[in-house]
Amino acid sequence: MSCRDVLNVVRAAAQGGAGRPRPGGQAVVRQACAAALAATTLAVLSGCVTATVQEVREAGTGISADEAIVVLGRKHKTRGETETGFVDCVSRQVSGEDLGVMSEQAFVDATFPWFEPRTAPLDVRDLAEVIAHPLLAERIREIGVRYLVWIEGSTVRSSETGTVNCTMVSGGIPACFGFLSWENDSNYEASVWDVEHGIHVGRLSSEAVGTSFIPALVVPIPIIARVRQSACKALSEQLRAFLSSEA
Amino acid sequence: MPTPLVEPLPIAVGLRFDDTMRQYVHEEDLDTFGKFRIELGSTQVPVFERVFAALFERIEVVDSVETPAASVDAIIAPSVEELQFSIPGQTRSGFFEVWIKYKIDVYHPSGELLGSWPLPAYGKSNSQNLGFMDGGQSQGLNDATIWALRDAAAHVAFYFPIAPEIKALAAAVEAAEASG
Numbered sequence: 551m552s553c554r555d556v557l558n559v560v561r562a563a564a565q566g567g568a569g570r571p572r573p574g575g576q577a578v579v580r581q582a583c584a585a586a587l588a589a590t591t592l593a594v595l596s597g598c599v600t601a602t603v604q605e606v607r608e609a610g611t612g613i614s615a616d617e618a619i620v621v622l623g624r625k626h627k628t629r630g631e632t633e634t635g636f637v638d639c640v641s642r643q644v645s646g647e648d649l650g651v652m653s654e655q656a657f658v659d660a661t662f663p664w665f666e667p668r669t670a671p672l673d674v675r676d677l678a679e680v681i682a683h684p685l686l687a688e689r690i691r692e693i694g695v696r697y698l699v700w701i702e703g704s705t706v707r708s709s710e711t712g713t714v715n716c717t718m719v720s721g722g723i724p725a726c727f728g729f730l731s732w733e734n735d736s737n738y739e740a741s742v743w744d745v746e747h748g749i750h751v752g753r754l755s756s757e758a759v760g761t762s763f764i765p766a767l768v769v770p771i772p773i774i775a776r777v778r779q780s781a782c783k784a785l786s787e788q789l790r791a792f793l794s795s796e797a
Numbered sequence: 798m799p800t801p802l803v804e805p806l807p808i809a810v811g812l813r814f815d816d817t818m819r820q821y822v823h824e825e826d827l828d829t830f831g832k833f834r835i836e837l838g839s840t841q842v843p844v845f846e847r848v849f850a851a852l853f854e855r856i857e858v859v860d861s862v863e864t865p866a867a868s869v870d871a872i873i874a875p876s877v878e879e880l881q882f883s884i885p886g887q888t889r890s891g892f893f894e895v896w897i898k899y900k901i902d903v904y905h906p907s908g909e910l911l912g913s914w915p916l917p918a919y920g921k922s923n924s925q926n927l928g929f930m931d932g933g934q935s936q937g938l939n940d941a942t943i944w945a946l947r948d949a950a951a952h953v954a955f956y957f958p959i960a961p962e963i964k965a966l967a968a969a970v971e972a973a974e975a976s977g
Binding site for chain 2: 634635659660661662663664668669685689
């Protein structure tokens with residue numbers, strides 16, 4: 551049974567529990583038990599997520615033990631800024647014994663004011679010009695950063711259907727009924743720049759779509775699709791492979 | 798605030814901070830969104846001191862723009878002209894945003910105005926970066942204000958040394974030192 555099949559089963563159970571006329575006491579109990587069983591099963595599952603990554607390589611890569619990378623979020627746009635959490639997630643997941651990662655904040659502090667939203671280079675031509683500045687070139691050599699990874703994109707809620715209504719039933723016990731689902735879309739692109747040579751070495755993109763849902767038969771059970779985390783994991787794995795392999 | 802990575806100009810400057818730099822407070826009642834208060838005064842003076850200390854060979858804080866007795870080549874007098882902000886509830890953008898309009902005047906120690914620059918600064922804070930326990934609106938506005946101060950510092954560090962009046966002043970000081 552696929553993730554989407556499970557979703558349909560639960561949606562049907564929740565809608566039946568909430569809206570259909572009740573045939574009789576025994577039937578109601580059986581229905582409630584079935585729904586509770588389904589809900590319990592789903593509680594150990596997360597929502598459905600599909601993630602895809604793409605890669606375009608423009609030059610060879612490779613990194614030595616004394617070099618590091620830094621992952622930066624694009625902040626020059628007024629809207630659609632990449633979430634700090636995503637940048638931190640990629641930094642964490644890419645980091646390993648064989649690949650040093652400098653934190654975004656440590657890098658922009660060490661190079662202040664050259665990589666602020668107002669002053670950061672927007673393309674490779676700007677980067678080549680910026681890193682040619684003797685003070686900055688020396689600082690980058692000191693901190694050992696070889697590659698800059700610029701990430702653009704965000705995660706948005708693209709659609710939402712259904713409702714969950716909660717009320718007090720007899721005895722003052724709260725109870726919720728209904729079915730709520732929504733879809734999140736993650737769309738991120740990482741541009742990789744070689745600081746040593748001042749060139750653009752490639753571009754990777756990660757897209758993830760996932761449906762989260764909350765079936766509620768007395769107790770609401772949120773089943774959340776970890777869309778942003780999936781996009782982060784897929785992009786990080788691709789980025790590690792991209793940086794450590796030659797063209 | 799990190800120290801800017803810049804080559805210092807061979808100029809000694811006096812810094813004069815007026816009341817807007819030392820005590821600026823912005824209070825605004827946004828009706829259904831509540832009342833807001835942003836205190837700039839206590840934070841911005843050290844930021845500007847640090848930036849100008851990196852930009853120039855020597856700085857000293859002076860009380861007036863007319864200080865002929867001071868051993869400096871120019872007096873720099875920043876001031877706050879205006880502050881505006883918005884919260885996600887107003888713009889539906891998910892961002893806290895702060896705009897600060899500074900003005901930087903440069904005086905000869907005799908008190909003559911040599912030049913005046915508008916310095917717009919902008920900072921934003923993504924509400925999605927704030928956790929459940931992060932204090933909501935006050936934390937968001939505080940973060941946006943810090944980013945605006947950082948933007949002002951970046952602007953000064955990046956563009957002030959290449960302003961024609963400052964370049965001319967540096968050239969004049971260097972020429973005077975070379976001639977004896």
